[in-house]
Amino acid sequence: MKSLLNLLTNSGGDKLRQQVQFLKAQNDILRAKLPKRIKVTSMERQRLLRFGKPLGTAVRDLISIVSARTFSRWLKPSPAAKSSTAKVGRPRTDEQLTSLVLRLASETSWGYSRILGELKKLGFGKISRTTVRNILREHGLETGPERGQSTWQKFIRSHAETLRACDFFTKKVWTLLGLKTFCVLISIHIASRRIHLGGFTTNPDASWMGNQAKELSRHFAGLPVKPTHLIRDRDGKFVPQFDAILKEQGVEVMKTAPRTPNMNAHCERAILSIKSEMLDHFWVFSEDHLRYLLSEYLSHYHEERTHQGLDNKLLSEKAAKPAAPESDSTVLCKERLRGLLKHYHHQAA
DSSP states (O other), X not given: OHHHHHHHHTOXXXXXXXXXXXXXXXXXXXXXXSOSOOOOOHHHHHHHHHHHGGGGGGGGGTXXXXXHHHHHHHHSOOHHHHHHTSOXXXXXXXXXXXXXXXXXXXXXXXXXXXXXXXXXXXTOTTOOHHHHHHHHHHTTOOOOOOOOOXXXXXXXXXXXXXXXXXXXXXXXXXXXXXXXXXXXXXXXXXXXXXXXXXXXXXXXXXXXXXHHHHHHHHHHHTSSSOOSEEEEOOOTTSXXXXXXXXXXXXXXXXXXXXXXXXXXXXXXXXHHHHHHHTGGGOOBOSHHHHHHHHHHHHHHHHHTOOBGGGTSBOOOTTOOOOOOXXXXXXXEEEEETTTTEXXXXXXXX
C-alpha cells in the first residue's frame, strides 16, 4: 500500500489517470469473483465514508464493494451523528460528553488515548480511558492500536533524562531545477519528547555531516541537562567524523543493531507523526516552504499537541494545569495549515 501511494503521489496528471483506470479495472475483476453481497462492519463502513465522502458524486464510478445507492444511504445522518453536531460546551450529561468525543474523533481521526488527552487538557478529567474507547466502539469508530513495552524500552526510560536519539527523513521538493530529494536530520530528547530540527540538504556528504555534528554539539551545550548518549541507526550517512565530534563533547554514540528500527523507536515515531500528520499532505515547492511547514508542525507539536507517551500532557512549559470548565464554557478549535492541524481550547472569558 505504501508503494502504491508513493507511485500515485509522484505521478503526473495523465499518468495518474492511467493508473486509476488500471486499478479500477483490476478492482472490477476482483469484485466479480467475490460473492454478490459483501457484509461490512460498522468500522469498515466508517472508513469507506471517510475516504468516499470527499469525492462527492464521483464515488458512484468508483465504489464496487456495495452499490452506489447503499453508499448514498450511509451518507444520511443517523440520530447519533445529528447529536454530535450540537453546540459543544461543558458536558453536563453523558449525551453531551459523547457528542464531544465524537466531534474530536470525526474532525481529527485520533485514537482514544489521544482524544482522552485532549479532554483532560480541556478540564474534563473525570472521563476514563475505557469510557472514551467504548464511545468510539459503540459508534463504529476505530479506537487505535495498543503498543507493548520491551526490555530495551525499560532501559531507555531509566536513562531518558540524558538520552537523545537522531535520525533522517526525506521529502521530495519541487525547485527551479526540478524535483529534488531533501534530507532532514532531527534529534529528540527521550524524557521530554522535545524535537530539535537539524539541517536540510540534497547532498548529505561527510562535510555536511561534520557540520551537523558541530551544530548538535552547540545545541547540547546550551541545554540545562547535558546528554551523555545519542542513539542512531547504522545509516551510511553517519560518517566516523560525526561520532568523533560528539565524543569530544562527552556524548557517547550508541548504534542500534542492524535492521532493528524499534531500538530507535522514539525518533522513528516522531518522524512518522511528522509525515502522517502533516508532511504527506503537501506538495513542497522550495526549501523555504519545507522549513515553514516543519516550523508550523513543531510549534503545534511542542505547544498544542498532547502526547500519549507522557500521559497525554502538553510539552509546553507554559501550559498550566487546566481548570474545570465553567457551565457556559464553549470549546473552540484553533487551526494551523488551513485546518490540517487542530487544537481545542476553551473560549476566553
